[in-house]
Amino acid sequence: xxxxxxxxxxxxxxxxxVLLLGVFHSxxxxxxxxRLASLALERLPExxxxxxxxxxxxxxxxxDTLLELAVLLAALLGIWSLGxxxxxxxxxxxxxxxxxxxxxxLAILSGGYLLWVGGHAPGGAFQAGALLGAAGVILRLxxxxxxxxxxxxxxxxxxxxGAGVFSLIGLLLALTGYGFLSYPPGQAKWLIxxxxxxxxxxxxxxxxxxxxxxxxxxxxxxRSPLAAPTADPEAKR
Amino acid sequence: MTTDSLILPIALPLLGALLTxxxxxxxxxxxxxxxxxxxxxxxxxxxxxxGDAAQHVVLGGWALPLGIGVAADGLSASLLAMSSLVxxxxxxxxxxxxxxxxxxxxxxxxxxxxxxxxxxxxxxADLFNLYVMLELLGLSAAxxxxxxxxxxxxxxxxxxxxxxxxxxxSYLLGVALIYTAYGTLDIGLLSERIQPSALAATSVVLxxxxxxxxAALFPLHFWLPPAHANAPAPVSAALSALVVKAAFYLILRxxxxxxxxxxxxxxxxxxxxLGAGAILWGSWRALRxxxxxxxxxxSTVAQIGYLFLFFPLLQxxxxxxxxxxxxxxxxxxxxTHGFAKAGFFLAAGLVQKNAGHDRIxxxxxxxxxxxxxxxxIALAGSALIGLPPSGSFIAxxxxxxxxxxxxxxxxxxxxxxxxxxxAAYIFRVLSRAFGQEPTPRCFVTxxxxxxxxxxxxLSSVALLxxxxxxxxxxxxxxxxxx
Amino acid sequence: xxxxxxxxxxxxxxxxxxxxxxxxxxxxxRKLIALNIMGAGVFxxxxxxxxxxxxxPPDPVPHALVLTGIVVAVSATALALALxxxxxxxxxxxxxxxxxxxxxxxxxxxxxxxxxPIRHE
Numbered sequence: 001x002x003x004x005x006x007x008x009x010x011x012x013x014x015x016x017x018v019l020l021l022g023v024f025h026s027x028x029x030x031x032x033x034x035r036l037a038s039l040a041l042e043r044l045p046e047x048x049x050x051x052x053x054x055x056x057x058x059x060x061x062x063x064d065t066l067l068e069l070a071v072l073l074a075a076l077l078g079i080w081s082l083g084x085x086x087x088x089x090x091x092x093x094x095x096x097x098x099x100x101x102x103x104x105x106l107a108i109l110s111g112g113y114l115l116w117v118g119g120h121a122p123g124g125a126f127q128a129g130a131l132l133g134a135a136g137v138i139l140r141l142x143x144x145x146x147x148x149x150x151x152x153x154x155x156x157x158x159x160x161x162g163a164g165v166f167s168l169i170g171l172l173l174a175l176t177g178y179g180f181l182s183y184p185p186g187q188a189k190w191l192i193x194x195x196x197x198x199x200x201x202x203x204x205x206x207x208x209x210x211x212x213x214x215x216x217x218x219x220x221x222x223r224s225p226l227a228a229p230t231a232d233p234e235a236k237r
Numbered sequence: 238m239t240t241d242s243l244i245l246p247i248a249l250p251l252l253g254a255l256l257t258x259x260x261x262x263x264x265x266x267x268x269x270x271x272x273x274x275x276x277x278x279x280x281x282x283x284x285x286x287x288g289d290a291a292q293h294v295v296l297g298g299w300a301l302p303l304g305i306g307v308a309a310d311g312l313s314a315s316l317l318a319m320s321s322l323v324x325x326x327x328x329x330x331x332x333x334x335x336x337x338x339x340x341x342x343x344x345x346x347x348x349x350x351x352x353x354x355x356x357x358x359x360x361x362a363d364l365f366n367l368y369v370m371l372e373l374l375g376l377s378a379a380x381x382x383x384x385x386x387x388x389x390x391x392x393x394x395x396x397x398x399x400x401x402x403x404x405x406x407s408y409l410l411g412v413a414l415i416y417t418a419y420g421t422l423d424i425g426l427l428s429e430r431i432q433p434s435a436l437a438a439t440s441v442v443l444x445x446x447x448x449x450x451x452a453a454l455f456p457l458h459f460w461l462p463p464a465h466a467n468a469p470a471p472v473s474a475a476l477s478a479l480v481v482k483a484a485f486y487l488i489l490r491x492x493x494x495x496x497x498x499x500x501x502x503x504x505x506x507x508x509x510x511l512g513a514g515a516i517l518w519g520s521w522r523a524l525r526x527x528x529x530x531x532x533x534x535x536s537t538v539a540q541i542g543y544l545f546l547f548f549p550l551l552q553x554x555x556x557x558x559x560x561x562x563x564x565x566x567x568x569x570x571x572x573t574h575g576f577a578k579a580g581f582f583l584a585a586g587l588v589q590k591n592a593g594h595d596r597i598x599x600x601x602x603x604x605x606x607x608x609x610x611x612x613x614i615a616l617a618g619s620a621l622i623g624l625p626p627s628g629s630f631i632a633x634x635x636x637x638x639x640x641x642x643x644x645x646x647x648x649x650x651x652x653x654x655x656x657x658x659x660a661a662y663i664f665r666v667l668s669r670a671f672g673q674e675p676t677p678r679c680f681v682t683x684x685x686x687x688x689x690x691x692x693x694x695l696s697s698v699a700l701l702x703x704x705x706x707x708x709x710x711x712x713x714x715x716x717x718x719x
Numbered sequence: 720x721x722x723x724x725x726x727x728x729x730x731x732x733x734x735x736x737x738x739x740x741x742x743x744x745x746x747x748x749r750k751l752i753a754l755n756i757m758g759a760g761v762f763x764x765x766x767x768x769x770x771x772x773x774x775x776p777p778d779p780v781p782h783a784l785v786l787t788g789i790v791v792a793v794s795a796t797a798l799a800l801a802l803x804x805x806x807x808x809x810x811x812x813x814x815x816x817x818x819x820x821x822x823x824x825x826x827x828x829x830x831x832x833x834x835x836p837i838r839h840e
Contacts, residue, residue, distance in 0.1 A: 006743045013742075017735035020410075021728050023439045024764070027418045028724050035420030037771055037778035039303045052779035053786070061783055063296045063305045067357065067369045068787045070251060074350045074373055075794035077258065078380025079801040081343035082391075083808075126790055160255040167251055170244075180244045181296050210797045213804060303780075365784055372791045376798055383802060388809045395802040399750060402795055403741060406757045409788065410734060413764040416781065417727075 048188025049119040057124065058192045062181045066170065069163040069199060072206050076159060085214030088145025100142045107135040115200050119189070125162075125196040129203025136208025145217070147208040152216040155209055162202030166195050242285055243294050243307045245278035246317060246356040254349035261342035265332050268345035272328035275352060279321030286314035287711050293362070293425075302421035306362035311712035312568060313359045316486055319572045320355050322696070323478050323579045326689035330583050331471040333686040334590075340384050340469070347384075351377040351475060358483045364412045364422045367487065368405060371451070375401035378480050382468040393463035400450055400460045404484075407447030411440040424495055433499045441496045445488055445508075452484035454508075454545055455515035458538045462522070465534035470586020473530060477537040478579035482571055485544050489567070492548065505552035508545050513651040515542025520658035524665070529585045529595040532662060533578065536621055539655060540574045543629075546636065546648055553643040561714040566635035569708050573628030573701045577620035580694030584613040587686055601669045608680050609687040611670045616694035618663035620701075623656050628701030723767045730763025747803050751796055758792045 040056055047055035057065050092100060111131035118124030140147035149155055169191060174180040183191050209216070253271025257264040286292060286309050297304035309317065331348070335341040354374035361367045375398065382394040412422070418436045419427055431437050453461040461481070465473045492500050519539030526532035547567040554560040587610045589595040592602070605611070620627035633652060640648040681687050701708075737757030741750050765781040765788075 009742050010739050013735045013739040016738070017732055020414075020439065020731045020734070023414065023436050024417065024727055024731060025724055027414070027436045028727070030418070033420065034771070035416065035768070035778055036303055036780040037769075037776075040779050041776065043303065052776065053782045056779045056783040057786060060297045060303050061305055061365075061780075063307075064366055064369055064783075064787055066251075067366070067373060068790050070254070070350060070353065071369065071373050071376060071791050071794050073254070073258065074347065074376045074380065075798045077343065077346050077350075078376065078383070078798045081340075081347070081380060081384060082386060082801050082805045124786075126786060156259050156261065160259050163251065164255045167248055167255070171248055171252075174241055174244060179294070179296070180241075180248070207793075210794075210801075213801060365787075369787060369791060372795065376795060379802075380798060383805075386805065388806065391802055391805050391809070395747075395799060395806065398795065398799050398802065399741075399754065402754050402799075403738075403757075406734070406737075406754065406761060409758075410761045410764065413761055413768070417764070417768045 046185050046188070048183065048185075048190075048192050051118060051120055051122065051124070053122070054118050054124050054192070058195060059183065059188060062166075062170075062195075065199075066163060066166045066181070069166060069202065072203065073159055073163060076206050076210050079210055079213060080215045083214050084217050085145070085212045087217075088140060089143050091143035096142055100138055104135045104138055104148075107131050107138070111135070111200065111204065115196055118196065119193070125199040126203060128196075128200040129207065132200065132204025133207025133211070136204065137211045140208070140211060145212075147212050149205060149208055149212070149216065155205060155216060158205040159202055159209065162195075162199035165198035169195060242278070242282045243292055243309060243360060244296075246275060246282060246321070247307075247353055247360065249278055250275045250349045250352040250356065254346045254353065257342070257345040257349060264342045264345040265336070268349065269328055269332055271349055272325050272352075275349075275356070276321040276325040279317045279356065282309055283314040283318040283321075283711070285309075286311060287707070302423050302426050305366050306423050306425065307360050308362040308425070309360055312486070312490065315568050315572055315708055315711055316482065317356060317359045319482070319575045320352070320359065320479055323474075323575050323693060324352050324355075326579060326693045327471045327474050327583070330474075330586075330686055330689040333683065334469065334471055334586065344381070344384060344469075344471075347377045347381045348471075348475070351381060351480070355479055355483055359486065362424045364415065364424065364427075366422075368409050368412060371401075371405055371408065371484075371487075374480060374483060375405065375451070378476055379464075381472045382464050382476065384469055384472060385467065387467065389463065390467040393460070393467050397460045397464040400457075404447040404450035407450070408444050409447075411443035411447070414440045414443070424490070428495050428497065431496060431498060437496065437499050441491065441499065441504075444491060448484045448488045448491075449511075452481050452488065453538055453541055455511050455518055455538065455542060458515065458519070458541075461538055462531055462534040465537065466528060466530040470530075470582055470589065473533070473586070474579040474582035477534065477582060478575040481537065481541055482575055485541060485571065493551065493564070500552060502549070502552055505549040509549035509648065512542040512545030512548070513648065515539060515545065516651055516655035517542075517658075520655050520662065524658055524662040526662075527596055527598070529588065529597055529600065529666065530582070532597065532666065533581050533585055536581075536659070536662070537574075537578060539659065540570075540578070540621065543633075543636070543652070543655070544571055544574075546651070549645060550636065550639040550643060550648070553645060554639060558714070559639065559642065561709075561712070562635050563639045565709045565712050565714055566632040566639075568712065569628045569701065569705055570632035570636075572708070573620055573632065573697050576693050576701065577617040577627070577629070577697035580613050580690050580692075580697060581617035581621070583686075583690035583693065584610045584617065587683070587690065588614075597666055597669065600666075605670055607682050607687070609682065609691055611667070612680075613687070613690040613694040615667055615670075616691075616698045618667065620694070620697035622659045622663055626702035627698045628705055629697075630702060631705050723770045725767075726770070727764045727767030730760040730767060733757070733760030733763060736760075747799075751799055755792060755796060758788065762788055 041052055044052055044055055047059040049055050111128040114123040115128035136147035170181040178184055250271055257267045291310035293308040295301055295304040295306050335344055354370050357370040379394045379398040383391045414436055419430050450457045465476050516539050519535045523532045523535035526535055550563050554563055620629050623629040623633045637649055637652055734757050737753045740753035762785045765785050769778040769781040771777055
C-alpha cells in the first residue's frame with residue numbers, strides 16, 4: 001500500500017481516536033454512578049460462589065458463557081474441516097523432555113487448582129481450561145503429535161462436554177419450572193461447580209486440539225531405528 | 238411456558254450441533270431431526286407472538302438489568318419464522334447434496350451452530366449477548382463457506398472472517414461506550430434512557446458501521462460475492478438469505494428501537510444513498526456476471542440495498558398508519574428475499590451439480606433437463622425482480638408510495654432502475670432454458686433436492702404475496718392502506 | 720475518574736492503532752495481530768469502566784464481559800490462522816520448487832494468492 005494512502009488512513013484513525021477520547025472523557029465526567037456493580041455485588045451471597053466475577057459469568061450471565069463455549073466449538077469444527085493435522089515435531093531431546101515431565105503435570109495440577117479456587121478467588125473454568133490447553137501445546141511442541149489428546153472419537157465427546165452439560169442443566173431447570181439457567185438457591189454452588197468442571201475439560205481439549213491444527217491423524221507406527229531419518233520440514237522450526 | 242418457547246429455538250439447534258459433533262456417522266439423520274424440531278419451535282413461538290403479544294423473559298432468574306433478556310416481538314417473530322422455514326428447506330436439501338460426501342460430518346454441526354446464532358440474534362435483547370451471537374454467526378458462516386476447501390473458497394472466507402471481526406470490534410466498542418454512559422446492556426431499558434448526546438451518536442455510528450460491514454452494505458460489500466459464490470449451494474443459500482439478514486435486522490432494531498430518539502434525517506439519508514449505490518452497482522455486476530452463483534451473490538448485494546432504502550423513508554414519515562405500512566413492507570421485503578434467494582441458490586446448486594459448472598452462457602441443456610429446478614429459478618427470479626404477486630412487489634409498491642408521499646422522489650428512479658436491471662439479469666438466465674430439443678417428460682427429477690428449492694421459491698411468490706396480511710398483523714398493525 | 724480515563728483512553732488509542740494497522744498492512748499475521756490489538760483496546764475500555772475508586776470492589780460485570788471477549792477473540796484468531804495455513808499449504812503444493820524455509824514465512828503471509836481469480840472492487 002503506497003505511503004500516501006497509508007498516511008491518510010493514519011490521519012483518519014488519529015482523528016477517530018481524538019473524537020472517541022473526547023466523547024469518552026465527557027461521558028466519564030458525567031459519572032453515571034454504580035452501573036451494574038451494586039446489583040451484582042448485592043446478588044453475590046445467593047449466587048452460590050463468593051467470587052463476584054464467577055458469579056456474573058456462571059450465574060447472572062450464564063447464557064453468554066454457554067454461547068462462548070459454542071464459539072470455541074465452532075472454531076475447532078472449522079479447523080477440523082480444513083484437513084488433517086500436520087505431522088508433529090521431532091521427539092524432544094533429553095533436556096526438553098525432562099522439563100516437560102515436570103511442567104505438564106504441574107500445569108494440570110494448577111488447572112485443577114484454578115478451577116476449584118475460582119469459587120472464591122480469581123480463577124475459574126476458562127483459566128483452568130487455558131492451562132490444560134497450554135499443557136497440550138507443550139506436549140505437542142515436545143514431539144507428541146496428538147498433544148496428549150485421546151482418539152478422535154473421544155475428542156468429539158470431550159469437546160461437546162462443556163456446552164452439553166451446560167445446556168442440559170439449563171433445559172432441566174427450565175423443565176422443572178425454575179427457568180432456563182436460573183439455579184435454585186441451595187443448589188447453585190454445586191451446579192456451578194459441575195458446569196465449570198465439564199467446561200474446563202472441554203476448553204482444555206478444544207484449545208489443545210486447535211493447536212494441533214487439523215483433524216486427528218491415526219497413530220503413526222513406531223519408526224524402526226534402522227530406517228534413515230526422514231526429512232520433516234517442521235523439525236527446523 | 239414462556240421461557241420454554243423463547244429458549245427452545247436456540248437450545249434445540251445447539252443440542253443438535255453438539256450431538257452431530259459427537260456422533261458424526263449419523264450426523265445427517267440427527268441434523269434433519271434437529272432441523273425439524275428447531276423449525277417447529279420457531280413457528281410455535283411465532284404463533285404465540287401472533288396470538289398473544291410480544292414475549293419476554295430474563296434468564297438468570299434475576300430481574301433486569303443484571304440478567305440477560307430474551308424477547309420476541311412482531312419483528313423478531315417474522316424473521317424467526319423466515320429462518321425456521323428457510324432453514325428447514327436448506328437442511329432437507331443438504332441431506333441429498335452432501336450424501337456420500339466426506340464434507341457431511343463437517344457441515345451439520347457448523348450449520349446447526351449457525352442456526353443457533355441466527356435464532357439467538359433474532360431473539361436477543363441484550364447488547365453484549367448480541368456480540369457473542371454475532372461472533373458465533375461469523376465464525377460458523379466463514380467455516381461453512383470454506384467447506385469445499387478450494388483455494389478460492391478458503392481465501393474468500395478468510396477475507397469474510399477478517400471483515401466480520403472488524404465489524405464485531407467496532408460494534409463492541411459502541412457497546413462499551415453505551416455501558417459507560419448508561420450502565421446497562423438491555424435494549425428495552427436503554428431505549429427508555431438514551432437521550433441525544435455526542436456519546437449516543439458515536440455509539441450508533443460505531444455499531445451501525447460494524448453491522449453494515451456484516452450486512453454487506455455498499456461499499457463495504459466487497460467480501461460478499463466471492464464468499465457466497467464459492468460456498469456449497471446450501472451454505473450459499475444460508476449466507477445470502479439468512480446471515481446478512483441478521484445483520485440488517487440488528488441495524489433496523491437499533492435504529493427504530495434503541496436509538497429512535499437520535500437518528501437524524503441526514504444519517505438516514507446516508508444509509509439510503511449507500512443502499513441506492515448497492516442497488517445500482519449490485520444489479521449491474523449481476524448483469525455482467527458469468528457464473529450463476531456469482532450473479533446470485535451480486536443480486537443479494539442489490540436486494541440488501543433495497544432494504545436500506547427504507548431508512549430515509551421511515552425517518553421522514555411521521556408516525557401513523559403510513560409509517561407502519563413502510564415498516565411492515567420492509568419486513569416483508571426482507572422475508573421475501575430470504576425465501577427467494579434461498580430457493581434460487583438451492584436451484585442453482587442443482588444446476589451446477591448436473592452440468593458440472595455454473596457458467597450461465599453454457600447452461601442450456603442442463604436447465605432444460607430439470608424443469609422443476611428451472612421453474613424454481615424462474616419463480617425466485619420473479620420475486621427478486623418484484624413481479625406481482627410476490628411479496629417484494631407489495632413491498633416495493635409501499636416503498637414507492639412512501640417515497641412519493643415524503644417527497645423523496647429520487648428513490649423512485651433508483652427503485653425503477655434496479656427493477657429493470659433485475660429483470661434483465663433474471664431473463665438473461667432464463668433465456669438459456671428454452672429452445673432446445675428434446676423437451677423432458679417428467680417435472681421433478683430429484684425430489685429430495687428439488688422440492689425444497691421449489692417450495693421456497695413458491696413461498697416467496699405465492700405465500701408471501703397473497704398472505705402478506707399476516708405479517709401486518711404479526712407486527713401489530715392494521716391492514717395495508719390501499 | 721482520571722485513572723479510568725487514562726486506562727480507557729489508552730484502550731481507545733490501541734483501537735485506533737489496530738484499525739490503522741489492519742487497513743494498511745498486507746501480511747495476514749499483521750492483520751490478525753492488529754485485530755487482536757483492537758480487541759485489547761476495547762477490553763481496556765471495559766476494564767476502565769469497571770473501576771469504582773480505590774478501596775471499593777470493582778464492577779464485576781465488565782470483567783466477565785472481557786473474559787468472554789478474550790475467549791471469542793482467541794477462537795476467531797485460531798480459525799483465521801487455520802484458514803491461512805490451508806492457503807499456504809495449497810500455495811506450496813502447487814509451487815514448482817519448495818521455497819527455502821526462511822523465505823517461506825515472509826512470502827507466504829499475504830492473504831491474496833498470487834493469481835486471485837476472484838477480483839473484488
